[in-house]
Amino acid sequence: MxxxxxxxxxxxxxxxxxxxxxxxxxxxxxxxxxxxxxxxxxxxxxxxxxxxxxxxxxxxxxxxxxxxxxDLTRREDIAVQHSAQHILSAAFLKIAQAQTLSFHMGEESSTIDIDSPILTERTIEDVEDLANKIVRSHLNVEILIVDKDEAERMNLRKSISEKVGQNVRIVKIGDFDTAACGGFHVQNTGQIGIIKIIDWEKVKGTLTRVYFVAGARALKHFQKCIFVTKALQKALTCSLEDLGTRVESLIEKVKFLSSQLERLSQEHAEAIKNSLPGREISGYRVSFYEGFDGVAKALLKSHNADLMVCKVEEEFVLSSETLDCAQIVSKLKLVLNAPGGGGKKRGSVKANISMEEFLNALEKAMGVKE
Structure with a gap:
């Protein structure tokens, strides 16, 4: 109860x-x-x-x-992740002489922050190999309650916090690791199944954050990776070994084609800017364009109108060297009851309407006196 x-x-x-x-x-x-x-x-x-x-x-x-x-299934998963953390932390200390400074368990993956600014793939591989060797060794995990003096005489991986009381809960994993801890743990390292480091990144200047999964979480991670890589292999018609090279090649090709498209868009914009459809509104020449986004963006940078209006990615963008776009947008927002913003030379309004409807709204907005 x-x-x-x-x-x-x-x-x-x-x-x-x-x-x-x-x-x-x-x-x-x-x-x-x-x-x-x-x-x-x-x-x-x-x-x-x-x-x-x-x-x-x-x-x-x-x-x-x-x-x-x-929920005992959840508690068992927590125990697996926490015991895996103790093993990983001990492995990093033994392989890389790197102490774990903090630990955070998430719902999908967990992290440890270790006091090393650089980790190589070889170090990660060696740490994983040692950690999983301990898992396969089926070492007993003991929970000991000892007084603080006795705990300090034990070969602890990390010194005991001053906040800890007289009695200390110790988690001992065979002769591999001994640490003070109050959390859940497995009874035998074999219950963990597998430990897998899935990512690492430099944080806070001198620390490295290591992301890991263990047990059923590791299986789910492997399944997801296999499904994704199989789909990529099928789409790119290549083997797993060639997948990285094929993706890099595609990225370079996309970069090249993007630069070519940008250049062509600029050239096309330059060619059509003098023949764009337009309308005179409140004594000003307003040109408008609705088509390729790349061309629209180029026209907004270079045009011959008092006010250039382009529909870009579901919003209307205004550009001008002579009119105050911020004032025009402010009035348009009231007329259209739509969100918008911007500065003096460029502004935008989001509205799900046609270009003709927008130009009619623009006539009303520019006809409003301050």
Whole structure:
């Protein structure tokens, strides 16, 4: 049973508060929190605040005692990811002499920040190999409760925080890793299945953030990668080994064709700018164009009208060297009841109308006196 002593609302969210709870809080030790049910309500999030446990629930309940149920499948996944983190952190320390400074567990992947500004592919490969060797070794994972003095005499991977009380919870993975930790863990490293590093990036100057998945998450990641690469291989009619080269070749080709298209658009714009359809509005020559976006963008940069109007990517763009586009757009927004903005030489308005309808609205806007 769980005893709910207080309830409150924050916006549209409901919270049930207890002094003690079987639900592990989110964020504690970098770990995800438990999910499940309290009576008829589903638990969506759990936080610890002011010595109390706050359960975010999907519906209001009354103060009192309730049966609860914890999502054990989720808890098992959390245990797999957390034990995988301990193994990875120990592997980075042994292979690269890099200490883990922080850990965050996400719903799809997890990260560790290690105190090394550079990681090579060889280092990643060596760390993965060692980590998965430990997984395949089926080492027992022991949970020990010892006093602080005894804990400090153990070969801990990381020193104990001063905030820790007299009794310390130690997680010991065979003779491979020993660390203070209050989270969930597997009983045997074989339960993890596999650990896979999926990405890494430099952060905060001297740190590297390593992204990883383990267990069922790793299987899902591999499945997704295989489906994507198979689809690319089929579309590009090449083998997996040739996929990278083929994609690089296509990227270079796209860059070349894009530059050619931009040059042709500029040349075409230059050729047609003197023969564009136009209309005189409030004594000003207004030219307009509706066609290829590249040509429109080139005309907005170079034209012979008092005001150039182009329809570009579902919005009307105005350009002028003599008129104040900001003022025109401000009036157009009122006439069309549409969003827009811009500066003195260029502005835009989003409106799902034809060019003719827009020009009619422009006549009204330019006819409005300040």
């Amino acid at each position: 769980i005893k709910i002593k207080r309830l409150y609302e924050e916006g549209k969210d409901f919270f049930a508060v207890s002094d003690e709870s079987p639900f592990y809080p989110d964020g504690k030790g970098g770990q995800l929190g438990d999910r499940g049910t309290i009576g008829p309500a589903r638990v969506l999030f759990v936080k610890e605040s002011g010595g109390e446990i706050h359960h975010k629930i999907d519906r209001p309940i009354e103060i009192g005692e309730y049966d609860f149920q914890i």
